[in-house]
Amino acid sequence: MVPMATLATPPWLGLDGIPPCWVVLWLLPWALVDGPISGALAGAALGLVLDGLTSDGLTLVPALLGLGWWWGRIGRRASPVQRSFNLGLLALLGTAMLGLTLLLQLLIAGGGVLEPSLWAWGLHTLACQTLVTGVLAPMLVSLQMLFWRRRVPI
Amino acid sequence: MAPSLRPGKQRWQGLGRLAPWLLLLTGLLLVRFSKGAGFVDAYALLTRPFWPGPAQREWVEAAVDLEQRARLTLLEQDNQRLRGLLELQQRGETGRDVAAAVISRRPRDWWQQLELSRGALDGIAKDDAVLGPGGLLGRVASVTPATARVKLLTAPGHSIGVWLPRSRHHGLLVGTGTTRPELRFIVRDPDVRPGDLVSTSPASTLLPPNLPVAVVQSVDDQAVPLSKAVVQLIAAPEAIDWVQVRTR
Numbered sequence: 424m425v426p427m428a429t430l431a432t433p434p435w436l437g438l439d440g441i442p443p444c445w446v447v448l449w450l451l452p453w454a455l456v457d458g459p460i461s462g463a464l465a466g467a468a469l470g471l472v473l474d475g476l477t478s479d480g481l482t483l484v485p486a487l488l489g490l491g492w493w494w495g496r497i498g499r500r501a502s503p504v505q506r507s508f509n510l511g512l513l514a515l516l517g518t519a520m521l522g523l524t525l526l527l528q529l530l531i532a533g534g535g536v537l538e539p540s541l542w543a544w545g546l547h548t549l550a551c552q553t554l555v556t557g558v559l560a561p562m563l564v565s566l567q568m569l570f571w572r573r574r575v576p577i
Numbered sequence: 578m579a580p581s582l583r584p585g586k587q588r589w590q591g592l593g594r595l596a597p598w599l600l601l602l603t604g605l606l607l608v609r610f611s612k613g614a615g616f617v618d619a620y621a622l623l624t625r626p627f628w629p630g631p632a633q634r635e636w637v638e639a640a641v642d643l644e645q646r647a648r649l650t651l652l653e654q655d656n657q658r659l660r661g662l663l664e665l666q667q668r669g670e671t672g673r674d675v676a677a678a679v680i681s682r683r684p685r686d687w688w689q690q691l692e693l694s695r696g697a698l699d700g701i702a703k704d705d706a707v708l709g710p711g712g713l714l715g716r717v718a719s720v721t722p723a724t725a726r727v728k729l730l731t732a733p734g735h736s737i738g739v740w741l742p743r744s745r746h747h748g749l750l751v752g753t754g755t756t757r758p759e760l761r762f763i764v765r766d767p768d769v770r771p772g773d774l775v776s777t778s779p780a781s782t783l784l785p786p787n788l789p790v791a792v793v794q795s796v797d798d799q800a801v802p803l804s805k806a807v808v809q810l811i812a813a814p815e816a817i818d819w820v821q822v823r824t825r
Contacts, residue, residue, distance in 0.1 A: 429683075430680075430681040430692065431681060432683075434682065434684075434815065437685070439685065440684065440685035440815065441685045441686060442683070442685075442686055477687075477688040477690070479688060479732075481687065481688075522687075525687055529733070538753070540753040540754070540755070540759060541733050541734075541753060541754065544733060544753055544754030544755055545733075545754070547754075548685070548686070548687060548754065552686075552687075
């Protein structure tokens, strides 16, 4: 589902042409419902698939693994997270972290120096993707949580 | 009418009788010196229904089109012969163009790439040039049997060698993530102006030679260590549904 959505995102669904981060929108409800181990595994698996869909050396695996683990712990420990504002905030933070790991990798690949134009582009992409994912999250994530909860009653 | 007492009036009357003739003469002189303006216009207006119809215009246009195509073929043959004399590689001319549909488009994401509907089975290989209407779009980054992934020229860090035909200088086109890549020069005074065409090098071995790529938009002479320019790509990846892959 996630790779297909990533490939098929129409250009109008996004901010300034930058699409939402579908993997966050899928992983968040999964990890919240299914726990840290399953979340981390799902994150790593999706990261591997998505890395295969891109041609650069950048990888999503560590960020998604960490996010899956973190969201799984939140889902298990705290009282069930289901208010739209909380879901939106979690998706926002997750996307920002994902983007930051990518920027960090670019920085490391550039030997610790990133050109000003690349900085501008990276921060722009990060901000747009974070915003659009945060906006879509309350609706999509709560629907998916309902779906998963019905299949796996707590 | 009673005769007037004023002596001058007689003369004016004589002039008054001459006046129409004078007017006619003036008119004729005007026609003469304007190269027959009014007459030709009137003629054009009157004969408008009998002008050669659209069919004839199409014939003329078709003839012009044919002439230009013939000239292009001749020039290409000539060019090939000359390149042969210079022993430059012939790939650009001998390569086959494979038309492919764009099945997925991520021109503004972290990864700036397109997925094409043709792959290794159609003869597409890694590093083939991908052309859109207007010019070079990018290069094939990887292929599967049925699809090919194109890394766009706008992708951050993607760099290709380019050529400025007007000033005959080489440059390096580096993607910056935006729709306007950066052109870095190798020489100190590159003699470049906004509006200059940027193409692939005529002696290029990695890319087909002499492909239009971009147009220079602004030049930064003050950049260190060497001057830079911002260019606008001719082919826009956001709006292209079909591309040509030039196989080798």
